[in-house]
Structures are given as structure tokens and as C-alpha cells.
Amino acid sequence: MKIHFIAIGGSAMHNLALALHHKGDQVTGSDDVIFEPSKSRLEAQNLLPEEFGWFHEKIHEGLDAIVLGMHAKADNPELLKAQELGLTIYSYPEFLYEQSKDKTRVVIGGSHGKTTITSMILHVLNYHEIGVDYMVGAQLEGFDRMVHLTKENDFIVLEGDEYLSSPIDRRPKFHLYKPNIALLSGIAWDHINVFPTFENYVEQFKIFVDSIVKGGSITYNEEDAEVREVVESSENSIRKLPYHTPDYEVIDGETLLSTPEGPMPIAVFGKHNLSNLAGAKWICQNMGVDEDDFYEAIASFKGASKRLEKIAEGPNSIAFKDFAHSPSKVKATANAVKEQYPDRKLVACLELHTYSSFNPEFLKEYKGALDAADEAVIFFLPESVAIKKLKEVTPEQVSEAFGRTDLRIFKKAEPFHSFIKNKEYSNTTLLLMSSGNYGGLEFREVKGIIEH
Known part of the structure; x- marks a missing residue:
């Protein structure tokens, strides 16, 4: 073609x-x-x-x-x-469907966790040399591209994004894939510029569940009340397969997953990632991978790019960066890091960068998101607000929204960078969260500070 x-x-x-x-x-x-x-x-x-x-x-x-x-x-x-x-003009998701309409389509949806779950599934399949087509939203270790298409593979695994398809097609991408096997990980209001109300946002997931082909299946996170309601109220004639966070424990900074063969050390950590792992396990089993083979493969999964990515480690300090920016992701990530290193001081830094995060009403959704941090820091550039043609956001608004009077707020890049570079990191975990670039922060310098 x-x-x-x-x-x-x-x-x-x-x-x-x-x-x-x-x-x-x-x-x-x-x-x-x-x-x-x-x-x-x-x-x-x-x-x-x-x-x-x-x-x-x-x-x-x-x-x-x-x-x-x-x-x-x-x-x-x-x-x-x-x-x-x-x-013939296709949006990105329309074209992917066209390429996969004769395959078994596995679609991973949810406000959070979908990249990680898709990555886990692909890691397991790759480990066992099972060939599949795929589309995932992050660069994965051991994979040349984020998209792979063939004529011969029977399965295609697709990360199901709820954002719009194209400038002339305002439907969410995941409405167009018509999955045979689907997963729904969580629902937490996002993309306020497109879905102005929570009800409107939730409606997109109802449409997704109803788009699953007759006789197909939905694996869903039963611990998320919104997900449970959306899936269990659907009248679509599909199998509904709930999952929940498996048992695990954290000992000396290592997460041990409970398996039928006993506790197994894994590289990823945090309740949200253990929940993601449970969802990935059920999807892999639906694709023919048995439980023992799943555990053998997942032990070596180090995480998706930009998701809790370790950037430096010293004798008693460590630094992570994460793509988290929406309230639910920020809270889950901060809680995960504190749980993994409970005896260390957690310095959590969040860059407000998206359209939603500068909306005064949506900003309130961040209440409690940084409660796990011993020291909570917010960085944002007023120019970013102006570019998006939104009203100025004040430090008072931000502090009130997060519910922390001790919140440190930086509105310029230089003072924020200076704060990061001059900090004492003994017995500390540094967590940097953003979908932006922290005003051009050099991670090489952060690495040098943490490691020496």
C-alpha cells in the first residue's frame, strides 16, 4: 500500500x-x-x-x-x-482497526495503568517468544518500536486511549477498536478540555464496554467503584472477569509477590502496579499463557518507560521520575514510593503542566494527592498557563487545592532547579512527577548529586 x-x-x-x-x-x-x-x-x-x-x-x-x-x-x-x-482518510485508531479486523483484538483501557499493563503483557509474550502485533504508548526494553504489524500474527494487543481520534473525528480512540478481549483498570476524571464533566467522561467507558464484540470478555478492576459500576451495569453479552490486587509484602525495599510457589521478588512496586500485574496476568491467561509461565516472565519486568523510572541511587538515597500528572496517578505513585521506602524522607515534586491541572475546578481533584510526601513541592510556569489561554493560577489556589499549608511552590525554573540541586539527600527518596520537562531540569546533574 x-x-x-x-x-x-x-x-x-x-x-x-x-x-x-x-x-x-x-x-x-x-x-x-x-x-x-x-x-x-x-x-x-x-x-x-x-x-x-x-x-x-x-x-x-x-x-x-x-x-x-x-x-x-x-x-x-x-x-x-x-x-x-x-x-480514504483514516484516523490513527481507524487505521489500526483496519489492519487488525481479522485478528483477535486485545484492548487495554483505563484512566491509569493502561501503558504499564500493556507493557507487562508484551514483556511476558516476548519472554516466551509468542509473536503478536501491538501498539503501546511507551518505548519498551527489548522492542524496536511502539507499534508492530504483520499479516501472520493472530493477536494484536492495543493500548486503548480515551483521547480524541483526529481533528475531524472527535470519538475517543478506544471506541474504534471493537475488542474481543478487553481490560478496564480504573476510571478517574481526566482530559477536562474534552470531557468537561465527570459524567461525560465516565460515559466514554460505558461506550467502550458496549463496543466489545458479542461473546468477548472484559477483565476489570473490581476495587475501583466506577469501573465496577460501568462493567456490571452493561447489558452487552460478554464475559465479565473481575480482578483485584494480589497479596504482597515489602521487606527492606524489595517487593515480594505472593504466588502458589511462595513469595517472589519483583522489580516493580506499589499497590497500583501490583493491581496492574493482576490484570495483565488474567489477559495473558486469556491469550494462552499459563500462570507459572506468567510469573516466570514477569519477575524480569522492570517497568514501562517514564513509569517509576529509577534515575539515580546512592548508598542511602534514591531518585525516580514518573509520567504521573493526573490526581489519581500522582497519589498512587507517591503512596507506592513511600510504601517501598517507609523509613526514608520522601521529597515529592510535581510539575503542573496540563490543561486540566490549571483549571480551578479540576485543581481541587488533587486534594490529598501528595499526603504521602514528607516534603511536597509544586512547580509550574505561569507562561504555560498563558499559552493555554487560561486564567492565572495563584500559589494560594494550589496550596488550598492540595490541602497542604506546607506546600513549597515554585513559579520559575531557576529557583526550582536550584532547590533540587542544593538539597541534602541523605536517607531520602526524591520523586519527580510530570508529563513536561521541569523547565529543562538536567537529570544528569540530579544523578550526580544523588550518587555522590
């Missing part, structure tokens, strides 16, 4: 482009800006556009399909030309 990508540089888009190129399709693309690592990875396969920008002449009747990324606007010149020519 001849396929053209409008906005090829995105994290998901460039991985799909690489997967199709690897499969033997003819791929071209455009974008107005492409950052690393997308740029180098596309360049290595001769897929990087010769120049940045949108060029209607790239769109012609010889193309079999257009894949439209979220970064493009509805008035994009290439999109308008494709519409004028009547070409």
Missing part, C-alpha cells in the same frame, strides 16, 4: 509509520515540526520529510490511504486536498 501520514512526527504516528515501512508498505509523510527521538528514527529509515511544512502537491490519486494525526488542524492544506480528491 501507498500511505501518506499528515503529522508524521507524533510519538504514536511515527511509530505506526515505522511499523508499516517495516511491513513493506510505501510510506510518506509531512509535519511542520518534528522533535527527537521521532526525527532520528524517521531519518534512519529514510522517512523524514525533506522539508517541514504542509504541501498539497504531496497528495495525489495514487495514494491508497491517508493517516491523519491529532497534531494537524481541520484546515490543513494536505487534508483539504485529500478530501477534495475523495481519498
Whole structure:
């Protein structure tokens, strides 16, 4: 096939482009800006556009399909030309469905945990050399790409994101996959710019459960009240398979998972990750991996990229960075780190970076999210608020929202960086949480401070 990508540089888009190129399709693309690592990875396969920008002449009747990324606007010149020519235009999820409609589709959904659960499943399958197609939202150890497509594999494992499909298709991505086997890990209000009320957000998960093919199955986290309500009230004729957090204990900074063969040390930690592991186990069993084989493989799983990623360790101190930014993820991550290292001081730093986190109403959802921290720090740039055309957020608002009068708040990058670099880290755990880059903080310097 001849396929053209409008906005090829995105994290998901460039991985799909690489997967199709690897499969033997003819791929071209455009974008107005492409950052690393997308740029180098596309360049290595001769897929990087010769120049940045949108060029209607790239769109012609010889193309079999257009894949439209979220970064493009509805008035994009290439999109308008494709519409004028009547070409087949797919959103990212539509194209993935088209590639997998004859396969068994395994879709992992939820406000939190879906990347980790998908990563765990793929790690186990890869460990046992079971070939599957996949799409996951993080770069995994031992995998070349975040997307892999073939003609021969029977299964495809898809991370089911609830965000919008494309500029001209406002449906959540996970509504389009029609899973045979599905999982729902948790529901906690997110993407307030798209789903302005909690009820509207929950409705998207009801639609997801109802989209599972007849006779399929939903594995769901029965400890999450919203998930339980959504799944158990669905009238879709599917099997409903609950899971819950398995028994485990933490001894001297090591998590031991209870298994039929006795306690087993694992590399990931925290109640939320043990819950993720339980969900992944049931999905793997649905795919033909028995329990013993699952445990053998999961013991070597170190975590998904940017999820509780250890960046430095000293004699009695350690530092992690994590992608957590929504209230439920921040709380789960902070609690997990404190549970793993209960006798160390926890310094938890959160960068407010997303549209939702700057909304005064949504900000209240963070109440108690940093309670596990001995020292809680918030960093945000007023420019980020201004770019999103939102009202100014004050330190008083932030402090009140989190419910901590001792919250340290930084509104400039330099003082925040100075605070991190000049701190005494003896008997301390440093946790950095953000979907941004902390105003350009150099992790190499943090590593040097912690390790010496």
C-alpha cells in the first residue's frame, strides 16, 4: 500500500509509520515540526520529510490511504486536498482497526495503568517468544518500536486511549477498536478540555464496554467503584472477569509477590502496579499463557518507560521520575514510593503542566494527592498557563487545592532547579512527577548529586 501520514512526527504516528515501512508498505509523510527521538528514527529509515511544512502537491490519486494525526488542524492544506480528491482518510485508531479486523483484538483501557499493563503483557509474550502485533504508548526494553504489524500474527494487543481520534473525528480512540478481549483498570476524571464533566467522561467507558464484540470478555478492576459500576451495569453479552490486587509484602525495599510457589521478588512496586500485574496476568491467561509461565516472565519486568523510572541511587538515597500528572496517578505513585521506602524522607515534586491541572475546578481533584510526601513541592510556569489561554493560577489556589499549608511552590525554573540541586539527600527518596520537562531540569546533574 501507498500511505501518506499528515503529522508524521507524533510519538504514536511515527511509530505506526515505522511499523508499516517495516511491513513493506510505501510510506510518506509531512509535519511542520518534528522533535527527537521521532526525527532520528524517521531519518534512519529514510522517512523524514525533506522539508517541514504542509504541501498539497504531496497528495495525489495514487495514494491508497491517508493517516491523519491529532497534531494537524481541520484546515490543513494536505487534508483539504485529500478530501477534495475523495481519498480514504483514516484516523490513527481507524487505521489500526483496519489492519487488525481479522485478528483477535486485545484492548487495554483505563484512566491509569493502561501503558504499564500493556507493557507487562508484551514483556511476558516476548519472554516466551509468542509473536503478536501491538501498539503501546511507551518505548519498551527489548522492542524496536511502539507499534508492530504483520499479516501472520493472530493477536494484536492495543493500548486503548480515551483521547480524541483526529481533528475531524472527535470519538475517543478506544471506541474504534471493537475488542474481543478487553481490560478496564480504573476510571478517574481526566482530559477536562474534552470531557468537561465527570459524567461525560465516565460515559466514554460505558461506550467502550458496549463496543466489545458479542461473546468477548472484559477483565476489570473490581476495587475501583466506577469501573465496577460501568462493567456490571452493561447489558452487552460478554464475559465479565473481575480482578483485584494480589497479596504482597515489602521487606527492606524489595517487593515480594505472593504466588502458589511462595513469595517472589519483583522489580516493580506499589499497590497500583501490583493491581496492574493482576490484570495483565488474567489477559495473558486469556491469550494462552499459563500462570507459572506468567510469573516466570514477569519477575524480569522492570517497568514501562517514564513509569517509576529509577534515575539515580546512592548508598542511602534514591531518585525516580514518573509520567504521573493526573490526581489519581500522582497519589498512587507517591503512596507506592513511600510504601517501598517507609523509613526514608520522601521529597515529592510535581510539575503542573496540563490543561486540566490549571483549571480551578479540576485543581481541587488533587486534594490529598501528595499526603504521602514528607516534603511536597509544586512547580509550574505561569507562561504555560498563558499559552493555554487560561486564567492565572495563584500559589494560594494550589496550596488550598492540595490541602497542604506546607506546600513549597515554585513559579520559575531557576529557583526550582536550584532547590533540587542544593538539597541534602541523605536517607531520602526524591520523586519527580510530570508529563513536561521541569523547565529543562538536567537529570544528569540530579544523578550526580544523588550518587555522590
